[in-house]
Amino acid sequence: xxxENINKVYYMKKNLQVLKDISVSFKKGKFxxxxxxxxxxxxxxINILGLLISYTSGTYTIDGINVSNMSNNxxxxxxxxxxxxxxxxFYLNERLTALENVLIATFINKELNRKxxxxxxxxxxxxxxxxxxxxxxxxxxxxGEQQRVAIARALVNDPMIILADEPTGNLDEKNEKEIFNxxxxxxxxxxxxxxxxxxxxxxxxxxxLYTMNKGILKEVKHDF
Amino acid sequence: xxxxxxxxxxxxxxxxxxxxxxxxxxxTLIFFLILSIFFTAKKSVEDFFNDYLNSDxxxxxxxxxxxxxxxxxxxxxxxKLNNKHISKVFHSNYELFLQAKIESEDNKIxxxxxxxxxxxxxxxxxxxxxxxxxxNEIICSSxxxxxxxxxxTSDSLFELSKYLNSNFKISYNKDKIDIDSIxxxxxxxxxxxxxxxxxxxxTFDIKEDLTQYNMCYVSSEMLENILNSNKVFxxxxxxxxFFDGLPALVLVDKYENVQNIINELNNMxxxxxxxxxxxxxxxxxxxxxxxxxxxxxxxxxxxxxYLFLKNSLKENKEIIYFYKTMxxxxxxxxxxxxxxxxxxxxxxxxxxxxxxxxxxxxxxxxLGKYPLYSVLSIHISIFETLLFCFLTIIIILVxxxxxxxKLSNKI
Numbered sequence: 001x002x003x004e005n006i007n008k009v010y011y012m013k014k015n016l017q018v019l020k021d022i023s024v025s026f027k028k029g030k031f032x033x034x035x036x037x038x039x040x041x042x043x044x045x046i047n048i049l050g051l052l053i054s055y056t057s058g059t060y061t062i063d064g065i066n067v068s069n070m071s072n073n074x075x076x077x078x079x080x081x082x083x084x085x086x087x088x089x090f091y092l093n094e095r096l097t098a099l100e101n102v103l104i105a106t107f108i109n110k111e112l113n114r115k116x117x118x119x120x121x122x123x124x125x126x127x128x129x130x131x132x133x134x135x136x137x138x139x140x141x142x143x144g145e146q147q148r149v150a151i152a153r154a155l156v157n158d159p160m161i162i163l164a165d166e167p168t169g170n171l172d173e174k175n176e177k178e179i180f181n182x183x184x185x186x187x188x189x190x191x192x193x194x195x196x197x198x199x200x201x202x203x204x205x206x207x208x209l210y211t212m213n214k215g216i217l218k219e220v221k222h223d224f
Numbered sequence: 225x226x227x228x229x230x231x232x233x234x235x236x237x238x239x240x241x242x243x244x245x246x247x248x249x250x251x252t253l254i255f256f257l258i259l260s261i262f263f264t265a266k267k268s269v270e271d272f273f274n275d276y277l278n279s280d281x282x283x284x285x286x287x288x289x290x291x292x293x294x295x296x297x298x299x300x301x302x303x304k305l306n307n308k309h310i311s312k313v314f315h316s317n318y319e320l321f322l323q324a325k326i327e328s329e330d331n332k333i334x335x336x337x338x339x340x341x342x343x344x345x346x347x348x349x350x351x352x353x354x355x356x357x358x359x360n361e362i363i364c365s366s367x368x369x370x371x372x373x374x375x376x377t378s379d380s381l382f383e384l385s386k387y388l389n390s391n392f393k394i395s396y397n398k399d400k401i402d403i404d405s406i407x408x409x410x411x412x413x414x415x416x417x418x419x420x421x422x423x424x425x426x427t428f429d430i431k432e433d434l435t436q437y438n439m440c441y442v443s444s445e446m447l448e449n450i451l452n453s454n455k456v457f458x459x460x461x462x463x464x465x466f467f468d469g470l471p472a473l474v475l476v477d478k479y480e481n482v483q484n485i486i487n488e489l490n491n492m493x494x495x496x497x498x499x500x501x502x503x504x505x506x507x508x509x510x511x512x513x514x515x516x517x518x519x520x521x522x523x524x525x526x527x528x529x530y531l532f533l534k535n536s537l538k539e540n541k542e543i544i545y546f547y548k549t550m551x552x553x554x555x556x557x558x559x560x561x562x563x564x565x566x567x568x569x570x571x572x573x574x575x576x577x578x579x580x581x582x583x584x585x586x587x588x589x590x591l592g593k594y595p596l597y598s599v600l601s602i603h604i605s606i607f608e609t610l611l612f613c614f615l616t617i618i619i620i621l622v623x624x625x626x627x628x629x630k631l632s633n634k635i
Contacts, residue, residue, distance in 0.1 A: 052548055080551015091546050095239050105550045107229040
């Protein structure tokens with residue numbers, strides 16, 4: 001993933017430039033962390049990376065393909081196959097079991113039939129240590145377990161990129177570590193993991209650390 | 225994404241926002257019910273008048289103006305036309321029916337009825353017993369209400385099927401008519417009273433035939449015999465004065481042929497017109513009011529649905545965003561939201577139809593208590609309600625498309 005001079009401006013009464021000349025590359029097999037205060041533009045960057053919103057100027061390429069040349073449908077297809085999202089508030093459907101919550105992400109996978117999709121969803125949950133929680137509803141799961149279900153949902157289509165927006169924002173310290181460990185492990189399997197977080201513990205897990213301040217992204221050298 | 229997956233997610237959304245779904249169903253149901261009642265009322269009244277035009281033979285009687293010297297000639301000329309749509313030509317309305325006293329054997333029924341002849345062009349639907357086969361037989365409306373009866377509630381409506389095969393005493397007078405040529409005063413004296421015992425062999429369905437409650441049919445031959453002999457005139461001049469100004473009447477076989485016959489008679493230089501013109505103006509004004517109210521409610525309900533949906537879509541922004549993060553296509557998301565609302569609409573439609581079906585017999589029961597309204601059948605108007613349902617679905621589709629486009633442009 002390569003971003004060159006990416007700018008994002010919200011045109012309002014008083015134009016608001018949220019991202020300023022962002023140039024950065026994200027490579028497979030690495031865990032990237034972006035830290036910054038609220039309103040610094042972290043989530044906007046994640047949304048641009050996830051092809052959810054467009055940028056005002058600059059170039060964004062993935063595997064050499066210029067994103068601006070993609071139609072909305074192409075973006076949807078690409079997103080479904082290659083990008084997994086993890087959110088702070090988990091976004092789990094309270095009326096679905098853990099397995100069903102993961103299963104709904106497989107609906108776009110035309111290569112698998114219903115039975116196979118169910119098997120894939122089950123496997124990923126088991127892999128994330130939720131074997132005994134498959135048929136539990138979100139309300140019956142702890143915060144950490146809920147986030148693991150959300151991670152399973154992000155991983156179920158085997159995406160190349162994982163984008164996580166404050167994934168530990170609602171978790172205690174023990175669960176924070178657990179989630180960061182999982183994300184770290186995911187990155188080692190030749191995937192790009194980009195995590196936006198306030199949490200300073202992330203420094204211990206990430207390979208590359210960036211800070212975001214008033215729309216400007218800077219790499220921070222640190223000892224791992 | 226398959227239809228099954230989309231529908232699964234649509235149902236999930238309904239369950240997730242249960243309160244809003246119920247609110248949507250209830251609000252839409254109110255509009256559906258109001259519209260259904262309007263549509264049904266309109267259809268029922270319209271059908272009633274259409275049925276009435278076709279069923280009641282009085283709407284098929286053409287009046288032809290005649291002078292007293294040419295009455296017989298004109299009647300003969302019309303008869304000689306041999307038009308297959310002309311069922312019978314009467315010299316005047318005095319040949320059309322006989323007002324007679326009618327009494328049942330148990331004397332419970334005792335009042336006045338109009339006796340008509342069973343001419344070919346007069347159709348009725350026998351619901352009990354059989355049609356007239358002999359001169360001493362009579363058939364009457366199954367819900368019978370003889371004239372001059374004091375009580376006008378349904379309690380006084382007699383179910384005549386209970387009287388099948390019993391005899392009814394029919395009484396009528398022979399009158400002597402004397403008209404003073406100077407003062408113009410009429411003097412009608414009853415010179416003789418007659419009675420006949422006629423056997424009730426059948427009844428006809430008043431709801432089918434939309435006739436009066438005190439109406440009976442006898443054999444046309446017998447009626448003609450009675451009518452030919454129940455008036456005597458002091459002299460020929462009195463007879464002329466008596467019938468002066470009364471048009472000859474032409475009974476047509478079907479309502480659809482009435483206008484052609486009128487045209488044909490007018491082309492023969494007669495002055496022909498419909499004998500009993502229905503007051504269509506006041507009926508039309510009632511329909512106009514119903515139409516205007518219907519349009520107002522349709523617009524109001526569609527605008528409300530639009531606003532509700534718009535608001536709902538805005539609130540669904542988060543879930544749409546979530547679907548997008550999972551790579552769902554716009555068409556899939558549109559499908560999910562569409563099926564979410566279409567399912568609610570279908571539920572509303574079914575509840576509405578069920579409510580109308582339950583209400584129908586209740587309303588009919590209440591109407592049945594009053595002779596004036598009891599002939600009115602409630603015709604549920606499913607088509608119009610379904611049409612409204614489709615209109616709402618179209619609004620849903622348009623709105624979802626606009627909203628998703630707007631959202632895509634923002635993205």
